[in-house]
Amino acid sequence: MNDDPRRIHCDRHGAQRPAFVCGHLVSGVGLGFVEPEGPQDEDASDEQAAWCDRCETARLAGGGWTAQSEAAAGITLVCAVCFEASRARNTHWMEGVARGWRHTDAR
Known part of the structure; x- marks a missing residue:
């Protein structure tokens, strides 16, 4: 049993x-990876969070998260390692270039 409230058990990690x-x-894969920016609501948790471009479009159209956009997003609890794997799979390549990422040939 996991008694640490700041830890979850991931079957893989x-x-x-x-x-x-x-x-x-x-x-x-390739869905975009949007993370919250700027000041958050008082009741927002300090855990990492992200959503895809489609969810961001719905969020912006509603002027923020709404019951409908939250339901469509299907927010899911994952471990930090799975979160980073999701970032790697879903971040658009050009966003990475803008952040200074580059391809390295491992030959």
């Missing part, structure tokens, strides 16, 4: 910090 993603990012 064991005890890890919790994070949240929209359900689309759990197994999606």
Whole structure:
């Protein structure tokens, strides 16, 4: 049993910090990876969170998260390692270039 409230048990990675993603990012590829920016609501948790471009479009159209956009997002609890894997699969390549990422040939 996991008694640490800041840890969850992941079947693949064991005890890890919790994070949240929209359900689309759990197994999606190339869907975009949007993380909250700026000041958050007082009741917002400090865990990592992200959602795909489609969820961001719905969020912006509603002027923020609404009951409908939250339901469509299907926010899912994942471990921090799964969160980073989701980031790697879903971040658009050009966003990475803008952040200074580059391809390295491992030959």
